[in-house]
Amino acid sequence: MNTTWLLVSSSFVFFMIVGLAFFYGGLVRKKNVLNTLMMSFISAGIVSITWAFIGYSLAYADGNNFIGGLDHLFMKGINLEGDPPKILDFMFQGTFAIITAALISGAVVERINFRAYMIFISIWSIVVYAPMAKCVWGGGFFEHLPTGAALDFAGGTVVHINAATTAIVLALIIGKRKDIGKLAMLPHQVPFTLLGAGILWFGWFGFNGGSAYAGNEIAALAVTNTLLSPAAAIVTWAILDCIFVGKVTAVGLATSIIVGLVGITPAAGLVSPLSALLIGFIATFPCYFMIMWRAKTDIDDSLDVFGAHGLGGIIGSILTGFFVSTQWGAEVDASTNQVISQILAVLIAIAYSATATFIIAKTISLFIPLRASDNCEKLGLDISMHGEEAYTDGEGAILITANESEIAKSLIKMSNLKEKEGVLRA
Numbered sequence: 001m002n003t004t005w006l007l008v009s010s011s012f013v014f015f016m017i018v019g020l021a022f023f024y025g026g027l028v029r030k031k032n033v034l035n036t037l038m039m040s041f042i043s044a045g046i047v048s049i050t051w052a053f054i055g056y057s058l059a060y061a062d063g064n065n066f067i068g069g070l071d072h073l074f075m076k077g078i079n080l081e082g083d084p085p086k087i088l089d090f091m092f093q094g095t096f097a098i099i100t101a102a103l104i105s106g107a108v109v110e111r112i113n114f115r116a117y118m119i120f121i122s123i124w125s126i127v128v129y130a131p132m133a134k135c136v137w138g139g140g141f142f143e144h145l146p147t148g149a150a151l152d153f154a155g156g157t158v159v160h161i162n163a164a165t166t167a168i169v170l171a172l173i174i175g176k177r178k179d180i181g182k183l184a185m186l187p188h189q190v191p192f193t194l195l196g197a198g199i200l201w202f203g204w205f206g207f208n209g210g211s212a213y214a215g216n217e218i219a220a221l222a223v224t225n226t227l228l229s230p231a232a233a234i235v236t237w238a239i240l241d242c243i244f245v246g247k248v249t250a251v252g253l254a255t256s257i258i259v260g261l262v263g264i265t266p267a268a269g270l271v272s273p274l275s276a277l278l279i280g281f282i283a284t285f286p287c288y289f290m291i292m293w294r295a296k297t298d299i300d301d302s303l304d305v306f307g308a309h310g311l312g313g314i315i316g317s318i319l320t321g322f323f324v325s326t327q328w329g330a331e332v333d334a335s336t337n338q339v340i341s342q343i344l345a346v347l348i349a350i351a352y353s354a355t356a357t358f359i360i361a362k363t364i365s366l367f368i369p370l371r372a373s374d375n376c377e378k379l380g381l382d383i384s385m386h387g388e389e390a391y392t393d394g395e396g397a398i399l400i401t402a403n404e405s406e407i408a409k410s411l412i413k414m415s416n417l418k419e420k421e422g423v424l425r426a
Contacts, residue, residue: 003084005215006092012206013095017044017102019199023254024106026192027303031380032110033188033390039105039114043121047101050125051094058130059093065141067131084213092210093133099207100159101125106303107167111177111377114385116370120360124166128356132162132349142345147337150345151324153222154211156266156317157349164310165353168301173361174371176300178378185302190250197254201230204261208268218329222268225276226261232280233260240288255308259287262312267320270330275323283315318342 021040028036047055057072072078078090101121108117134140136158142150152158179185187193208226212219237256238248245252263283264276271279291307301307321339324330332338361370376384383389 002214003088005219006084006088006210006213009206009210010088010092010095012203013092013099013210014044014203016095016099016200016203016207017041019196019203020099020102021196022192023196023200023258024109024303026189026194026196027187027251028109029185029380030188030391031382031389033382034386034388035114035381036105036109038386039109039117040102042114042118043102043105044098046118046122047098047125048094050122051090051097055097055126055130056090056093058126059133060089060138063134065144066135067140068134068138096155096159096207097125097129097133100129100155100163103159103163103305103309104167104170106305107164107171107301108174109302110381111372112170112174113369113372114381116364116368119364119368120170120370123360123364124357127360128166128353129158129162132158132352135348136345142348145341145344147340147344148332150317150341151270151320151330151332151338152266152317152345153269153320154208154265156262156313156320157345160262160265160309160313161317161346161349162353164306164308164313165350166357167305168299168310169354169357170361170370171301172299173358173365176298177302178374180298180300187251190254193254194250197257201226201257201261204265208265212269218269221273221329224273225264225268225271228273228276229264229280229283230257230260232277233257233263233284236281236284237288240284244292255287255291255304256284258308259284259312262309263316263319265313266317267323270320270325270328271323272325272328275325275328279316279319279323282319283312286315287311314346317346 017040021037024040025033025037052075054070054073056075056078057070058068061068061071063069075090078087079085080087082089084092101124104121104124105112105117131140135142136150136152142152142157150157177185204226205223209219209223212222233256234253237252237259241248241252260280260283263279267275267279287307290311291304294301294304294307318339321342322334324332324334324338326333364370372381372385
């Protein structure tokens, strides 16, 4: 029974990669949609390999309070024993590592060098994600805080705060898009975004429910809370939209789903359904106003990864300390010490993720540009980095050769042609 449940949950979480790709892809301009989709899918390839080679071992093998050992290096000892078997635990946790890395891309879409992104997530998944998973879920530091163990049922700190902190630091290092303030950066395909949000919500039932590691009453609670928290966020966001925008927006509705899901993630199997509604309701307010404020600044967190995932994860993690209950499956009840533990975990996660991200990004920049060139950004990353277009309008895609000098010539030629003909393809 436990194995069956985790098999299903692992498949659900993996499907979230598709949901995230469409959620992000719909929000960018059409000249960058393939590039945006591909950043989610390339994460599935790269992080699966780093997780198999060393990531899982650093997260879950015996070690110290901050990092695991090398007992499972190259999947050593990951076998068919146990219920669920250890190899299924590897799979389930691997899907978490993939989606966390993919989340980062939302803050730097339309301008990051794809090759640099590939290198970054390769290193980041080992240096940042694996130690964070060890600290929270692998018997590490967060379980031994002076005020008691910090709680994170399904990834508030490990996934959302971790990825969002990385995303905002990387966005600040790379800088804002050239067209910000000059052109309206409108989503090219909002139905994609709504489809992606729906797939993410569907997959999140496995994300939170599977974290019970059994098809039992705790999984049932986690799945129910995963329904209720986003529901509360949707209604709250819609009301705020009516007040401050004058109409309910589709992008806002899609964003509210994510906020509600992120908010309940650390508490999904630890709090009552009524508490889940309250968490979704409360988390919506700071996220809504953070996103509104960010849009008026020079901070180009393109798809508001920090506003939705980061702040949502922070609020959800702290509220876990207020609402956790032994009557609903937890080992502790809400207390001042528990709230303090949650706050400490949030602050430590932010500090480590931000510092490590800065070091990794700056080191990579010594060898390869983190940012796409101005010409690439102007033409769109789909053509300039992948030699393809999502929408050809019957004209056919332009094939870009692998030779860098030819790429440069092609970009200049296309740029001049577009200026002469007055064709705007973005």
